[in-house]
Amino acid sequence: MPILGVIFYFYKSPRFIPEEIIKAKLVSLFILTVILPILLYFLLKTLGKVQSIYLATTKERIIPLILNCFVIIIVLQRIITPSQIVELYFFFVGILISTMACLTLALFKFKASIHMISVSGLFMFFAILSIHFSININGTLALMAIIMGAVATSRLHLNAHNYKELIMGGFVGAIPQLILVPYWL
Structure with a gap:
């Protein structure tokens, strides 16, 4: 999702x-946000820290979320700096906050939907960009709303999450993006 937001x-x-x-x-972002996480997953799988890509338990989520925090920090320090592209910088700060919130919830044995976190954060970023640049992207926002509904429906259908976990994931993804708006809008 971060790479889609940047594109x-x-x-x-x-x-x-x-x-x-x-x-x-x-x-650079493709390497750090797509390829590196895949390699880290295989490393964690080899070391026996995760059982599957689904990260079914809150215990399995802790190490991948910590590693993701470090990856996002590297992105913020080396690739997307506030002096270059302030909107993307705060988008990634929002991603970092959402990841840390998800990690905190996992430490308290609550499994928020990471899928909903990512898609709701991206939706909120798109909506804020629409306001910031005064552009009409209603079609994109409508498509994102449909995608959010499809993601939530699929997670329920697969019994991967319940309603509380999906709603919490939606809030954990969207709220940090909203909180950071005054810093760049």
Whole structure:
């Protein structure tokens, strides 16, 4: 989801950003937010710290969430800095806050839906960008609302989560993005 947010930002932003910078940021983010987590998963699976990709228990979620916090911190320090692209910087700060909140919930034995956290955070980022840049992306927001509903329905259908876990995931993803709005809007 972070890479989708960054692609959307570069596509919709009225600011001029050189194409080389866009490509470098996208490649770097793809490596750190897609490839590295996959490699870390296989490492954790080999070490016996996780049983499956589904992270069915709250105990299994703790180490991957801690590692994800470190990955997001690296992104914030090396790739998306506030002096370059402030909107994306605070998007990733929101992701970090959501990840830390999910980790805290896991420590208290509550399994919030990480799927809902990511899709609701992305939805809120899109909505805030629409206001910030005064652009009409109602179609995108409607599509994101449908995707959020589909994600929630699929998680319920697979018995991966209950309603409380889905609702909590939605709030954990959206609230940090809303809280950070005054810092960049």
